[in-house]
Each structure stands twice: as structure tokens, then as C-alpha cells.
Amino acid sequence: MKTNSNNDLNIKCEQPRTGSLWSQSLHRLLRKKIAVVCLITISIMYLAGAITIFGSPTPYGYNEQHLTIEEVKQGPSLAHPFGTDRLGRDLLTRVIYGLRTTVIITLISILTGSLILGISLGLISGYFEGWADLIIMRVGEIFLSFPGLLLVILIAATIKPRVRDWVSEWAPGFESFSGIDLISLGIVDYFVIFGAMSAFSWVGMARLVRGQVLHVKQSQYIEAARAMGASNYRILVYHIMPNIISPVIVLVSMGMGTTAGSEIILSWLGIGIQPPTPSLGVMIFENGSIGVLRSDPHLIMFPIMTVTILIFAFNLLGDALNDALNPRAR
Amino acid sequence: MAGYILRRLAWTPILLLTVTLITFLLGSYGPGDPVELLQGQYSNPEVVQRIREQRGLDRNIFVQYVHYVQSAVTGDLGESFKYRDRTVKELISKRIWVSAQLGMAASLISILIGIPLGVYVALKQGTWVDITIVSITLFFMSLPVFITAPFLLIFFGLWLGILPIQGWGGFFDTRIIMPALVLGIPGIAMLTRLTRASTLDVLSQDYVRTARAKGLGEFVVRSRHILRNALIPIFTVIGLSLATLVEGSFITEGYFGIPGIGSLAIEAFFSRDYPIITALVLIIASAFVIANLIVDIGYHFLDPRIRY
Numbered sequence: 295m296k297t298n299s300n301n302d303l304n305i306k307c308e309q310p311r312t313g314s315l316w317s318q319s320l321h322r323l324l325r326k327k328i329a330v331v332c333l334i335t336i337s338i339m340y341l342a343g344a345i346t347i348f349g350s351p352t353p354y355g356y357n358e359q360h361l362t363i364e365e366v367k368q369g370p371s372l373a374h375p376f377g378t379d380r381l382g383r384d385l386l387t388r389v390i391y392g393l394r395t396t397v398i399i400t401l402i403s404i405l406t407g408s409l410i411l412g413i414s415l416g417l418i419s420g421y422f423e424g425w426a427d428l429i430i431m432r433v434g435e436i437f438l439s440f441p442g443l444l445l446v447i448l449i450a451a452t453i454k455p456r457v458r459d460w461v462s463e464w465a466p467g468f469e470s471f472s473g474i475d476l477i478s479l480g481i482v483d484y485f486v487i488f489g490a491m492s493a494f495s496w497v498g499m500a501r502l503v504r505g506q507v508l509h510v511k512q513s514q515y516i517e518a519a520r521a522m523g524a525s526n527y528r529i530l531v532y533h534i535m536p537n538i539i540s541p542v543i544v545l546v547s548m549g550m551g552t553t554a555g556s557e558i559i560l561s562w563l564g565i566g567i568q569p570p571t572p573s574l575g576v577m578i579f580e581n582g583s584i585g586v587l588r589s590d591p592h593l594i595m596f597p598i599m600t601v602t603i604l605i606f607a608f609n610l611l612g613d614a615l616n617d618a619l620n621p622r623a624r
Numbered sequence: 625m626a627g628y629i630l631r632r633l634a635w636t637p638i639l640l641l642t643v644t645l646i647t648f649l650l651g652s653y654g655p656g657d658p659v660e661l662l663q664g665q666y667s668n669p670e671v672v673q674r675i676r677e678q679r680g681l682d683r684n685i686f687v688q689y690v691h692y693v694q695s696a697v698t699g700d701l702g703e704s705f706k707y708r709d710r711t712v713k714e715l716i717s718k719r720i721w722v723s724a725q726l727g728m729a730a731s732l733i734s735i736l737i738g739i740p741l742g743v744y745v746a747l748k749q750g751t752w753v754d755i756t757i758v759s760i761t762l763f764f765m766s767l768p769v770f771i772t773a774p775f776l777l778i779f780f781g782l783w784l785g786i787l788p789i790q791g792w793g794g795f796f797d798t799r800i801i802m803p804a805l806v807l808g809i810p811g812i813a814m815l816t817r818l819t820r821a822s823t824l825d826v827l828s829q830d831y832v833r834t835a836r837a838k839g840l841g842e843f844v845v846r847s848r849h850i851l852r853n854a855l856i857p858i859f860t861v862i863g864l865s866l867a868t869l870v871e872g873s874f875i876t877e878g879y880f881g882i883p884g885i886g887s888l889a890i891e892a893f894f895s896r897d898y899p900i901i902t903a904l905v906l907i908i909a910s911a912f913v914i915a916n917l918i919v920d921i922g923y924h925f926l927d928p929r930i931r932y
């Protein structure tokens with residue numbers, strides 16, 4: 295009996311050996327308190343940003359102005375947890391709406407650039423090698439030699455007005471039909487900037503995936519799969535993908551932080567969403583002067599804290615994911 | 625090896641040409657006719673036509689490109705739209721030196737702090753010192769330049785009042801300290817983490833155990849066997865850190881009022897001065913390409929185990 299209960303105890307203490315690679319990794323990740331805290335933080339921020347689609351989560355609108363002495367540039371209080379800005383607008387509401395911008399930009403540019411373009415080009419390049427590899431890697435090298443931000447600026451200065459003209463020529467029909475003003479909402483701007491940003495974010499991912507594929511391809515299980523007559527597609531999707539996905543997840547997590555940062559720089563340049571729609575970048579740069587820092591530090595502190603916490607959470611999560619998913623660390 | 629270097633050297637000019645072609649096409653695709661812009665409000669169609677012919681702007685875009693490359697090689701990068709009587713070369717050459725000094729100061733700060741800190745932390749692996757410093761560096765890595773800049777301004781400029789807030793006085797001036805710190809902080813954090821990882825990697829190698837076993841002093845083991853090998857992978861990030869420095873300089877130079885290429889780029893962007901933006905993209909891209917070439921070839925000499 296005694297030995298039996300001892301065995302039971304041992305079994306309970308061990309981490310679950312059963313279950314897929316995924317459930318094991320998830321289990322390891324969830325045991326890390328830091329990772330859980332990061333996940334919760336990121337989810338709260340993203341949910342807050344997403345919820346604005348259905349209307350303001352606070353009693354105030356994002357552009358609801360109260361131009362009276364009592365309500366302008368107030369410090370944090372119960373009614374306004376983050377205080378109010380120089381037009382008497384509730385800062386918390388504006389920060390939440392600013393997060394919406396960040397959510398849209400990070401999700402879309404990571405999805406299109408890194409995930410779709412990066413992974414598929416990396417897979418092709420590593421798996422087929424030869425000419426495809428040569429061309430993809432050389433083109434990637436060309437993209438990498440551009441100073442990314444400067445090129446986005448150049449694109450914003452040259453191509454964006456052309457696209458705008460083009461849209462304003464063709465869009466009136468669409469606008470009167472749908473009631474959405476594409477240009478003044480900055481949707482066209484976004485479109486161009488997303489394009490530019492994802493054109494550059496695929497290279498790093500493609501290189502990573504290619505390296506992993508070259509390594510995994512040597513494994514015997516790939517040889518076995520091929521011997522059994524599996525198609526290239528099947529080998530790529532069912533045998534190679536699951537084995538290279540963990541460094542990809544880590545890179546995505548770190549990349550989200552970086553993308554959130556560059557979105558802010560872009561909105562400082564006036565590319566992207568236009569006032570009065572709030573953006574964290576515009577909030578930070580509008581108030582980035584010594585005068586504001588001296589008199590109303592809350593105007594810049596809250597947007598800065600929000601951004602820092604978000605980027606920090608993404609980086610910490612990436613670190614924790616690296617520990618949890620890295621096969622050598624088990 | 626000679627083959628590899630030759631291939632790299634042969635590929636570099638092609639790379640540079642492609643980069644210039646894309647940049648040139650983008651630059652010439654901008655809205656508005658540059659000549660009409662130069663003429664201002666009361667432009668005379670005849671004069672515009674004459675200038676277009678003089679400058680070759682009425683020719684095929686690829687002919688224009690060849691012309692642009694030919695003059696770019698001799699250092700003629702065109703004229704600025706905004707500063708009428710000044711060439712792009714004049715405007716950039718002065719400022720590039722300022723930015724280079726700032727970049728060097730920032731790199732110095734990150735190397736001098738980051739590498740020793742990384743080795744120290746690796747030797748203390750697993751202790752609270754290690755954990756604290758590693759989490760702090762992760763925090764500083766997450767801080768974008770536009771956040772560290774106002775923070776340092778508040779801290780050193782307003783509260784302590786020990787560092788000057790704005791301006792530029794060259795490499796040996798106290799005004800360089802704060803912007804260099806802002807630019808260097810992400811580098812410090814990155815180098816600390818990298819050095820820690822590569823030192824840990826080296827620490828478990830057999831040759832380190834052998835060195836200790838044959839009775840070498842701890843200092844010799846650390847400096848000759850550990851540090852020298854740990855530094856090899858760090859060398860490769862130099863090319864990468866150049867990109868970070870350039871991106872960081874756009875904001876830092878604006879914040880601290882430094883007349884470098886970063887603030888020039890922003891200024892040119894706001895005044896739609898395409899010749900300057902095009903020239904800057906070209907120069908910075910060439911710098912990236914050459915830095916990467918040097919790193920790749922240098923890596924080879926540093927680590928003879930690498931075979932291509």
C-alpha cells in the first residue's frame with residue numbers, strides 16, 4: 295500500500311508526458327507566472343482596444359470636449375482616472391482608442407508580413423533550395439539593405455498621395471454607397487503604410503524559417519515520410535511546420551512589440567490615423583516638450599506607460615515562450 | 625573562402641544598383657512636378673519646358689536613372705527643393721559627420737557597458753544578480769527611443785539639472801552625453817543579453833575545462849579562452865546595430881536639437897524635399913550593405929571554423 299501511494303504521488307508530481315507537443319508546451323508556459331501575467335496584460339489591452347468598435351467603454355466619447363477651466367488639463371481623479379487633456383477630453387478614453395490603432399496595425403502587419411509572406415517564402419526557400427532559394431534570399435537581401443523607416447517615409451511621401459488621388463477619383467461611388475469616408479479616416483494611409491511595413495517584415499521571418507527547414511529536412515522522419523510517398527505539400531504542412539513553429543512564435547511575440555513601437559513613430563510623422571482620432575504616438579509627441587513635462591506630466595505619462603507596458607509584456611512573453619518551447623531547454 | 629569573398633564582392637555592386645533603382649523610381653514617382661515646384665506660383669510654361677530639357681527630365685525614366693547614377697558616383701546628388709541654391713551634397717556632408725560622431729559615442733557607451741556586464745552576469749549565472757540584471761536589460765530593450773528621451777530629459781535635465789538639455793558641440797562636449805545615452809541604452813541591453821548567452825555557451829566547452837585543468841590562472845582562462853570566443857558571435861550584430869542607430873537617430877536628433885542626418889530626414893519629409901530623402905536612403909543603404917560585407921568577411925577571419 296505504502297509503495298502504491300508513493301507511486302501515485304510521483305505520477306502527480308511529474309509533468310504530463312501524455313498529450314501533444316502543444317499541450318505540453320502550453321502547460322510549461324502556464325506554470326510560469328510571468329508569462330501568465332504578460333498574457334493577461336496583453337489580452338486586457340487588446341480587448342480594450344477591440345471593444346471600442348462597439349462604442350466607448352467609458353462614459354465619455356473620445357472627442358467629447360469640455361472647454362471649461364474646471365475640466366481642462368485636470369490631473370487624475372475618480373471621474374477621470376488618467377486626467378483630462380487640453381481640450382477637456384478624458385485621457386483614459388483617448389488612450390483606449392489609441393490602443394485600437396495599435397491593435398489594428400500590429401495584428402495586420404504581423405499577419406500579412408511576417409506570418410503569411412515570411413513563413414511561406416521561408417518554407418519554399420528552405421525546402422526546395424536551388425533557384426527559388428537563391429531568388430528569395432537575394433530579394434530579401436535587397437529589402438534588408440534599405441533603412442526601413444526612411445523608406446516608409448519615402449513611400450508615404452511619394453506613393454501615398456498617388457494612391458489617395460486614385461482613391462478619391464474612384465471612391466465617391468463607394469463612399470456615397472457605404473457612408474465611409476476612406477481618405478479622411480486615414481484608411482488609405484493605413485493601407486499604404488501596412489503594405490510598406492509588411493514588405494519589410496517578411497525577410498527576418500523568412501530567413502529564420504529557412505534555417506530551421508534546412509535543419510529539420512535532414513531528419514529521418516522526413517525521409518520516412520517521403521519514402522511512404524507523402525507529397526511535398528503534406529511533408530511541408532504536417533511534418534516540417536509543427537517542428538519549426540516554436541522559434542516562429544517567439545519571433546512573432548518579440549516582433550509585435552517592435553511593430554507597436556514603429557506605429558508610434560509613424561503617427562508622429564503624421565502618417566496613419568489623423569486627429570481627432572486618438573493615437574498613442576500623437577499623444578506622446580504632442581506633449582513631449584519640457585513645458586508639458588513641467589506643468590502637466592500626466593498628459594505624457596499615461597500614454598508612455600501604456601506603450602512601455604505593452605512592449606515590455608510582449609518581450610517578456612517572448613522570453614518565456616523561448617524557455618517553454620525551446621526543445622533543448624526541456 | 626576566396627571564392628566566397630569574390631562572390632560577395634561581385635554581388636555588392638548589383639545590390640547597390642538595385643537599391644538605387646528602387647529608391648530613384650520611388651523618388652521620381654512623387655506627386656507634383658519638381659520643376660514647377662522650383663518655379664513657384666508664377667511659373668511660365670516655356671521656362672518650365674526649357675528647364676525640363678536642360679535637366680533631362682523630359683527623357684525616359686531609365687535614361688534619367690543612368691544619368692542619376694553617373695552623377696551620384698561623382699558625388700553630385702542633385703539640388704534640394706527647399707534650400708534653393710544649395711546642393712544635396714552640401715547639405716548632407718556636413719550633417720553626416722555629426723550623426724557619425726553621435727553614433728560612435730552611442731556605440732562606445734553600449735560596448736563599454738554591455739560586454740563587461742554580460743560577461744559578469746554570465747559568470748554569476750543563476751544568482752539573484754543574474755536574474756535582476758537580465759530582467760532590467762529586457763525592460764530597457766523594450767523602451768523605444770521616444771520614451772527614453774523624455775525620461776532622461778526629466779531625470780537629468782529637470783530633477784538633477786546636471787546635464788545640458790539641447791544642442792550640439794561636437795564629440796567632446798557635455799551636450800553629447802544625453803542623446804548618446806538615449807541611443808546607446810537599447811544597445812547596452814542587447815549586448816548584455818547577447819554576451820551573456822554566448823559566454824554561457826563558451827563556458828560549457830571542453831577547451832575551457834582543459835584550460836582550467838592544466839592549471840592556468842582564472843584571469844587568463846577568462847580573458848584568453850572565454851572572452852575571445854564569446855566575442856565572435858557578438859561581432860555579427862555590429863551590422864544590425866547600425867540599423868538601430870540610424871532609426872533611433874531620427875527621433876533622438878529631433879528631441880535634442882542635433883543637426884544630423886536624422887533631423888535632416890524628418891525636415892525633408894515635412895517639406896517634401898524628395899532629392900534629400902532619396903539621397904539619404906541611398907547613402908544609408910550603401911552604408912548598410914558595406915557594413916554587412918565587412919562583418920561577413922571579418923567573421924570569417926575571426927572564426928576559421930566557419931565554412932561557406
